[in-house]
Amino acid sequence: MLSYVIFTLTLCAIYGLLGLSLNLIWGGAGLVNLGLAGFFAVGAYASALATGAGAPVLIGWGAALVVGAGVGLLVTFATLRLRDDYLAIVTLGFAEVIRLVALNERWLTKGSDGISGIRAPLKAELGTQNFALFYLGVVTLVLLVVWALLRRLDLSPYGRALKAIREDQQLAAFAGKPVLRFKLQAFALSAAIAALAGALYAHFQSYISPDHFQPLITIYIFLAVTAGGVGRPSGAVLGAYAVVIFLEATRFMTEWVPGLQPVQLAAMREMLIGLALILVLHLKPQGILPETIPKAPAPPSAA
Amino acid sequence: MTQLLQALLNGVMTGALIAVPAIGFSAIFAVLRYPNFAIAAYATIGAFAAWWANAQLGLPIVASLFVAFAVTGVVGVAAEETALKRLRGNGALIVAIASIALNLVLENIVRFIFGNEMRGYDLPIARDLRFGELRIGPQQLQSLLLSVIIMAAMFLFLRYTRFGKAMRAVADNPDLARLKGIDPARIAIVTIFLGAGLTGVGGVLIGLDTSIDPLTGYRVLLSVFAAAVLGGLGSIPGAVVGALMLGIAEELALLAVPATYRTAVGFVAILLMLTFRPRGILGERAA
């Protein structure tokens, strides 16, 4: 039981990072990235390949950050001129392209076999049980650090400028904000965080494959961020924890329904997940922790 | 040369399959201004409704198409009214995300009732007609014809009927339309009925060529999006042109690119197109 709780909390923290990534780009700059699973995959593969070639795990995570940011920049450049609704669909396609590359470029990614035996840091030294605790500590720490950074960013003039862009791009540009640069930076940072989450996942599970990165996980993260409150890092993290715990709880809920076939129970589980998202959107459109826009500091009085 | 021509023909035939659901998607987008992900489930529901009419009740396939249209239209309106309508005030993206959740719910309702097993229509299959070295599928030709007819009908409906004009007025500016005495809520219901219904009809055509199971619509979702974006979101003729272009691009690319990358080809085509024409081939004028 304990190891199940530790496992679930580790996953919560990884989802939390994905939630922060989405919140930055969606809640911060107002860009919809339906390609989250793609960036998650990029980070996982980058770190798995780097450490597979002999690099230490920390270098692998660094590689994930760098490659993630790079791919993020690439996607932003390719989609700069697109309106929101076009962007949503194109990023969805991006994730599918990443999955296809992972599936078909066997020389690089081992194709649909996936990469197994990814190094789990200190697992041999600590043993399975202690490793699980240790890794929970590591991912939670990473989550805390990223959360603290993004919260500072959120409250800083930079964060306010991002939100100004989200609310009215033309006005922000008129006010002298370098809209393009801000968008590029935000997207790259967001992609890097998602990629880091992927790297943490890869070394946690020791195995990744193209099947891991289906669009379902992107849906879960959207559920997390909307439930927690778009535009607020704490909300995204809270939402991620709530979603993972809810996903797991549905297993136990459906166990109490008698007289149904297993496939019907499985269908009910997925229905519950969809219904939960719709309900949250209706009842709490701002999420559990609504965004609070801090006031700009008062201009120095002309005394 | 024959290879090239045949690939072109194949592209048109593949595109024709995607065109009808793309029309449905674009119709909803044109009036309600949000990308509706639940069209995957609508296509699946249409395929199942027609299967029920055709294989269970013994209706001919043409009658089954109408059943699919009606059933999916009603399901679409019910889903929109209960799950999405109240969210429209919160912006297109929130509605789009809710429609992803709605799709998950509808797909699993289908799975709950029918299970995962494949089903098929009670309909014979025809061999391709041959013209020299080229071959054309008669049923694919019918699909193409059907999508052109639907496109023309939608186009005429929007252009010349009072209701169609009202729809376009709401699409352009809901507030102004309301001032003119048009009820946007009623227009929205009719649009959803038409859009979901047509997507359901598209689902039947796809089910004819593939299989009928809870994922029938989901498998082609990306292609439908790609077609609609390529043609210009919200444009009905654009949806058809986009679908045909996408089909042709994918089949032609097969001559050079490995077949496993077909979906990727579609997206590269979109990116190229959008770089030069950010609103698609037949995109609407700037808002």
Add this chain to the structure above:
Amino acid sequence: MTPFSIDRRRLLAGSAALAGISALPSRARAQAGPIRIGTLTPLTGSGGPYGPVMVKAVKAVVDEVNAAGGVLGRKVELISEDDQTNPEAGVRAARKLIDVDKVSAILGTWASSVTTAVAPLCWESKTFLATVSGADAITQLPHQGYLIRTQPNTTLQGKKFGEFCIAEKAKRVFFLSPQTPFAKSQFDNITAAVKAAGGETGSLIYDDKKPSYRTEIDEALRFKPDAIIFGGYTPDTAVMLKDVYRAGFSGLKVAFGYSVNQKLIESVPAEVVDKTFTIAPSPAEGSKAYERLVKLIGVASPDPYTTQIYDQINLVLMAIAFADDSSGAAIKDAVRKVSQAQGGVKVDNAIDGLKAIAAKQPVDYDGASGPCDFDAIGDIIDSKFRYEQVQGSKLVLVKIA
């Protein structure tokens, strides 16, 4: 004090409470309690057509065994989870089966990616894993014996496809498959068999979500094949078969038993699939296990995954009885003693096997999917194959060889 730490504490408390609730129904792992067995099959996602009937077969066996008094006097309890055809979700489900339900064995993982993701959890927690996945790499994982696979590997299977085509006088053989972990090795093995008889092969890997494959078929037909081998699963194979029919191909069509199954045959027009041959692992002629399974679950032609999971549950229950211990480690050590004991009594179901074990007789199980004898890394040693042909919308047995 940041808001985050408050949230986290509240959440920790919440999840602990959740854990408490869920722990209630799962009694302690006393050897006196029920024996818990988990299935982890695809019930949603692209593997969805296969999972539900697999669970049904396991449930039928468990019910039957429970009605006959259980195993070691204990009831067998079945817990079925959905892997959503996705290794990320599969791992979560497996953790719950292992840590919360404390199952002795997990049966039926289908997608190779799910099996590879779940396998380390199993060997680390000493839980037994029986899979139907096809990737050759799976049995090469460092699983310490905690894994067996009832699906023949590609060396065993690919060769049969190639030899069958040659035997049917097809010299030019084309392999059409989506990108699976075994597509390449399957093709290599087909090629080896065909080339050895002086034939030629070609292949094309396609995208399995497309509604039409006209240009793919054109490319395949330019090879002028005498035979086409279909390497996909039911949904994409249905599309392929229709397009192959439209293109007027009239040569030999061969497919895996799991793709051209009864459901596919019923869902496509008869002429599309007529005369298609299927190949599936099988027990030797005269074995009653297959007919027994047909009766037990009421499905006329159960597909290979169903026959395999039927064998897995029978083997696991017998291994538990043999070891007089329901732990995963005990199953690991005992499974080969009930699947292939030298000179053992031939049994084809758990009930007979349990009786024989109770009478201290050695047991050699021959199942519905084959003789079920395993080598050291968990692969089946040899298997016969059922060659069937679609004739008038029914699968008709041609031969077992």
